[in-house]
Amino acid sequence: MMMASNPFTPTFGVVPAFMAGREDITSELLAALEEGVGNPNLTTIISGARGTGKTALLTYLSDAAQAQGWVSVNVSALPGMLEEIVQQTHAASAHLIDTSTPAKLASLKLGDIAEVQFSDSLEAAPTWRIRMGELLDALAETDTGLLITVDEVRDDLDEMIQLASAFQHFVRERRKVALFMAGLPAHVSALLQDKSVSFLRRANFYNIGIVSDFEVEEALGKTFDEGGREATPEALKEAVQLIGGFPYMMQLVGYRAWNASPDSPLISEDDVLEGSRFARNDLQRKVFDTTFRELSKGDVRFLVAMLEDDGPSELADVARRLGKRSNYASQYKRRLQEQGIVGEVGQGRIRIELPMFKDYLRDQLL
Ligand SMILES: Nc1ncnc2c1ncn2[C@@H]1O[C@H](COP(=O)(O)OP(=O)(O)OP(=O)(O)O)[C@@H](O)[C@H]1O
Ligand SMILES: [Mg+2]
Known part of the structure; x- marks a missing residue:
């Protein structure tokens, strides 16, 4: 029998065959893209701990937006990000706009000689906002929207601030644009505190964490199925127990587990335990x-x-063990909550939410 290929994607950044949970987010954002101009969710920030699936x-x-007819460009918040967005937009819209004449010159009625003489300085001159504005004008002719996704956002990058500020103008000009951003909680909250991007504080916000066991079970079952094998109920x-929603x-x-005994049509409990x-x-x-x-001390x-x-x-117990007042403890609770490590379980009780991190901490610290 030919070995079926492993359908799981344990690699950072790879879209899984079946996503556990997140349906509320994807359906809300796809509806926003569908509705287009004016929908407030078109500016969205997603925050979550490592490995939660940002x-x-x-x-x-981005893929779904493209399937809906949007042009979509994807960058990480790194130096050169703005130029990357321009280049990607050019490349991704080549089939929609005539990119043989740069958009920035198309509207200028210059004589040939003048164009030759001034084109260098003219090319250097327009700001990012103007260059993007021209690309957006061209896209608007076919009613095509532009989605920009920015991963690993951070506050200490000037281009991030420039992007947010220009984007705010695009929204005000009622252009068909969307900006979906994601980052680690600490970076996202630092970004939102930056005075120059108060616009982002009003953006749609999701803090993604663990998903429910039910959702894991469903996605897991479907993934095994997709690969042509079946897991026993046990x-x-x-x-599901071991995954803990992560x-x-x-x-x-x-x-x-898949690789534990790849030739068997069934995935057994032993395979899971070994895996x-x-x-x-x-x-x-x-x-x-x-x-x-x-983590800080x-x-x-x-x-x-x-x-x-x-x-x-x-x-209250944690505060007592630390010999501190409850507002001190609350402050650390909030910090750890922001990092996706601690979660509330109601009635003033908290737990370490990253599955198995507690065992890891015991090994490291006790
Ligand atoms: N909803 C989901 N259901 C199942 N698997 C998922 C889901 N989301 C992401 N994954 C898987 O989890 C892993 C981590 O996903 P991803 O790289 O998106 O995390 P991240 O939040 O961007 O992490 P980091 O903060 O380190 O960049 C990948 O292997 C991915 O295939
Ligand atoms: Mg990531």
Whole structure:
């Protein structure tokens, strides 16, 4: 029998065969693209911890936008980002606009000689907003919208601020544009605090975290199915338990379980258990080590105080163990919540939300 190829995607940035959860977000944003100009969700910021699926979500939305007829360009917030957006827009709209004459010169009625003489300085002169405005004018002729996705947003990049400010003008000019951004919680909140981009504070905002077990089970089952194999009910249950709602872990566990006995038509509970040992190792190296390094001393002290509890912790207990007042504890709780590490479970109780991070912390700290 030919070995079926593994349908899981345990690689950062890759859109999974089936996304667990996120349907509320994708349906809302696809509806916004459908409606077009004036829909407030066309400016959206997605924040989430490592491995929750921000890049996958942006890519999914970008593909879906293209399928709806939008031109879509995708960049990361890095120096050169604005030029990259211009170039990508040119390339992606080549079939819609005549790019043989640069859009920035098309409207200028210059004589041939003047054009030759001045074209260099004219090419250097227009601002990014003007250059993009001309591309958008051209796209508008076929009622085509432009979606810009920006991944890994940060506040310490001038071009990020320039982009936000120009984009605000595009919206005011009622151009058909959309801006979907994503980043780690700490970077997103720093960006939103920047005085020069108050426009972004009014943007549509999602904080994505873990997904429900039910959604994991559904996506996991469909992915096995897609690959032409089936997991036993026990295997599926065990896998869901191990995944703990963490999207990246779903890919790791699925991938490793699949490879445990690739020639069998069934995925067994043993396959899942064997696979999970590797998966845990992958998760530790690719997510936990980095996340741990980024914690402040105060964050770590707070987490150590939570480790005494096997289940969720009472915030009041944590504060007492730290010998601090509850508003001090609340402040750290908020910080860790922002980083996607801690979540509330109601009635003043909190828990470490990144699955298996608690065991990892115990290994590191106790
Ligand atoms: N909703 C989902 N369901 C199942 N798997 C998912 C989902 N979203 C993403 N994944 C998978 O999880 C992994 C991480 O996704 P992605 O790279 O998008 O995370 P990220 O949030 O961008 O992480 P980082 O902050 O490190 O950039 C990938 O292997 C991807 O295929
Ligand atoms: Mg990413």
